[in-house]
Amino acid sequence: MITRILFVSPGRGSRILSLSPTSSFTMKSLKRWIRRRRxxxxxxxxxxxxxxxxxxxxxxxxxxxxxxxxxxxxxxxxxxxxxxxxxxxxxxxxxxxxxxxxxxxxxxxxxxxxxxxxxxxxxxxxxxxxxxxxxxxxxxxxxxxxWLPWDRASRRLVVDSGEIWSLLETVLPAIASMHGTGLTHLDLNLGNVLFDPCSARTCLIDFEFGPAPWVREDQQKAFDYLRLIEDCTKPRRGGVNLKSDLMRLGTLLNAIVPAEIRSAGLDFVFAKLQRLAREDGVCDVLREVFPGLPQDNFRRT
CATH class of the missing domain: 3.30.200 (Phosphorylase Kinase; domain 1)
Structure with a gap:
């Protein structure tokens, strides 16, 4: 059975959507589409x-x-x-x-x-x-x-997860440079990074968050690195490549992360970065750079 729905968009006429039981455009998708038009x-x-x-x-x-x-x-x-x-x-x-x-x-x-x-x-x-x-x-x-004709890093890595190392070698210094201006991001996932592998350049975008009243600047800066690394552990975003050479990750971080933020207290981190908490090997490497990371990956306070 085919279901047809007439949707009227103010000032833009009408559009008929045809849905079948096997249509990939599901009712949930339809609701999102209608909300978006509104x-x-x-x-x-x-x-x-x-x-x-x-x-x-x-x-x-x-x-x-x-x-x-x-x-x-x-x-x-x-x-x-x-x-x-x-x-x-x-x-x-x-x-x-x-x-x-x-x-x-x-x-x-x-x-x-x-x-x-x-x-x-x-x-x-x-x-x-x-x-x-x-x-x-x-x-x-x-x-x-x-406008920059670059993909978000999340999309680049889905296409070629082998680019994870060239990305990290570019974006980790960019984070350090950002922090040098006094800025922090606080939502630095791979979707908020633009990456051009041809020029080995990166841009940081989508600054939508501010710091909670209790968090210190050194904690914010450490969190930016950890948030990015957590996203890189996802299988479709280079996680297998990342975890195949954790020594390389440690070497990169040790060369780039400034000494003044390494001692930041990070007891709060695993309450937010729960995917990272499940990555024992990655966390062991991160503790060599950030000793304030809790030893118990599932600590919440």
């Missing part, structure tokens, strides 16, 4: 205003194209002119994205204005170092940065 429709007037505002600033007519269906706290658009000019982050008042935040989570999601402020500040500090896109235009509820 979110985009809610900010359509603001999007049209920004096309004019951004176009005047950049000096040419632009069109804003919504990014594919995704999570996150803001709406993301590509800024299209005679070529792709940038990426827009826009607050959406009706978007309700709530991540569960535990009492030992070192990073907490910022409010709408806070995310714009933090990302603009981060890119302003990192772009001169070649470690982020260029910040181009901003307002109270949006910012535009340059």
């Amino acid at each position: 979110e985009i429709a809610a900010i359509a007037p603001r999007s049209r205003e920004l096309e004019d505002e951004i176009g005047k600033t950049l000096g040419e007519s632009v069109r804003l194209v919504p990014a594919p269906m995704k999570g996150g706290y803001d709406e993301i658009f590509t800024v299209e002119g005679c070529r792709r000019l940038g990426i827009l982050r826009l607050n959406n008042p009706i978007k309700d994205q709530q991540d569960p935040i535990g009492p030992l989570d070192p990073g907490i999601p910022l409010d709408d204005r806070g995310r714009i402020d933090r990302e603009w500040h981060a890119y302003s500090m990192l772009f001169p170092l070649g470690l982020s896109p260029e910040p181009l235009v901003r307002g109270p509820d949006f910012m535009v940065c340059s």
Whole structure:
């Protein structure tokens, strides 16, 4: 049996979706698609205003194209002119994205204005170092940065997990350089890293979190390294390659991680990084660099 659903999008006409029992477009997918269309429709007037505002600033007519269906706290658009000019982050008042935040989570999601402020500040500090896109235009509820034709590291490693070492040799020094500017990320998974293996360059993106009131700066910095390493243990993201040569991982970290953050107290880490807690061999190597990492991988306080 084929089910057909008519969906009407304000200002954009209607669309018929056909679903069969074997369709990969499931009812759950349909609900996500409908929610996404509603979110985009809610900010359509603001999007049209920004096309004019951004176009005047950049000096040419632009069109804003919504990014594919995704999570996150803001709406993301590509800024299209005679070529792709940038990426827009826009607050959406009706978007309700709530991540569960535990009492030992070192990073907490910022409010709408806070995310714009933090990302603009981060890119302003990192772009001169070649470690982020260029910040181009901003307002109270949006910012535009340059577009880079690079994949997220998470996608690169799914295609070729053998790139894990060239990635780490590039991104670990980038983390140290970021920390040298006084910045921390607090959600540094592979999806928030852009990587170009041809030029061996990387950029750090999506600064949406701020530090919890109790976490010290040295703990934040240590957590950035540990959060990235945890993501690298996933099988589809180079985990097998990583764990096949843990001595190499230890050598890299020892060469890059500054002495002043190695003694950070890290009792809170495994409450958040539970995948990492299950990796005994990786944790043994990490303790040689971060002796404050609990000996009991499942310690919670």
